[in-house]
């Protein structure tokens with residue numbers, strides 16, 4: 001199995017809560033287990049995507065669960081998920097209880113043999129505390145929490161050119177990381193879209209929410225001795241290489 005096939009397996013389990021057959025994952029490295037922190041648009045998802053492609057890790061993004069739910073018919077959505085979509089579209093955080101129960105339902109993904117990158121979770125201190133309980137219960141330990149840092153003007157430029165694939169979740173940028181054919185996903189050929197929460201008014205809300213609710217996690221994880229900082233300037237491949245270095249993988 002190549003990493004792309006592996007992606008299909010964990011992605012379905014993560015997005016749809018399907019059972020996960022971990023015996024299908026064959027890797028020659030120990031599992032890597034990271035949480036990615038950082039402001040919206042800093043490039044967390046892009047580095048996680050490269051780690052998934054090149055190291056076979058599962059890229060577990062809570063935002064992807066809500067975006068996938070949005071494309072389902074209304075009658076297939078639980079009331080909690082329907083409500084969650086509204087929060088996401090406005091750029092606000094989904095309530096902690098909803099996010100925590102979605103992650104609990106998907107704990108099998110944390111056992112993917114190549115490891116995981118959690119991107120967008122935990123995002124508040126109560127989520128971090130609940131996640132710590134999940135890790136203890138599952139007998140798992142994080143290698144590190146990587147905090148990506150980038151000046152705000154770079155972040156705005158990254159968000160305003162972002163395009164995403166609604167099917168396989170690949171992320172592009174119209175200038176910095178364009179697809180081979182404009183508007184079409186390199187991986188699965190689906191038409192790329194602009195995320196609804198990349199509208200300027202939703203970006204403003206997301207930045208405020210980040211400062212108020214997510215930035216405190218930097219101190220939280222520092223006090224646990226898990227925090228490491230990644231300077232997110234440079235090309236995606238440069239930031240990826242720096243991330244591996246900070247994470248102690250190479």
Ligand code: AP5
Pocket residue numbers: 038039040041042043044045046047061062063064066087088089091092093094095096099119120121122123124127158159161162163171172173174176177197206232233234235236237239
């Ligand atoms: P989520 O999907 O997690 O979004 P986010 O945190 O706002 O992060 P982004 O995906 O916007 O940014 P990113 O850092 O991954 O950047 P990317 O790699 O795409 O959350 C969305 C919403 O879901 C939340 O607002 C909330 O409502 C809800 N939600 C999710 N989790 C939740 C939780 N735990 N609790 C409560 N609510 C939750 O890069 C951005 C752009 O820059 C791309 O175009 C990319 O190609 C480009 N780029 C990346 N790296 C580089 C580089 N090095 N050089 C140049 N361009 C680059």
